Amino acid sequence: QVQLVQSGVEVKKPGASVKVSCKTFGYSFSSHGISWVRQAPGQGLEWMGWISVNTGSTDYADKFLDRVTMTADTSTNTVYMSLTNLRPDDTAVYYCARVNWATVEAGWFDPWGQGTLVIVSS
């Protein structure tokens, strides 16, 4: 059974950094990329970026280019998302999701992790 299990709640002060983990189970880790999506309270889904686990290459949304880093550890089948210089409006639930492809133009996210709440407050 394919499963993505994320790390727990984080409470950070403005200006700090956070590192969220996403441990995967039930499939060949290097065969799929992992994407990160966040959702602020009462808001919609916001795509942050993704990592191709096979190659280690990353693509980040323009909004997060200078603050986000995504890495993969093939020894533990875990992907990490780090976000620096946190602000109160970074308060959100952060989700990881496995990337699946039918063609180079058709990719989707399934399954998703349970989400990690990150609270940024002084």
Add this chain to the structure above:
Amino acid sequence: SYVLTQLPSVSVAPGQTARITCGGNKIGGKSVNWYHQKPGQGPMLVMYDGGARPSGIPQRFSGSTSGNPATLTISRVEVGDEGDYYCQVWESANHHWVFGGGTKVTVI
């Protein structure tokens, strides 16, 4: 950057048909995915690559594969279909995914 437009809300009576739309420039040429998020839960894939249903998603769910806007149709709507629905496409020009703003489906 590419923008996907969804209506904020749709209301439908139990047993009727709900149509959720997703508009975007030349979206008929793109592969559209749909996610359902129930209150307090994470998103779940309900349709991918336009009209393909993941395992476990009932045949009541169908997706349009062409035209603008893209449409997710839910037939014989049930109370359990309530929640937010998000469309998504892959923007190949810059290797980014884009989500629509979401549509809240209420079963009245």
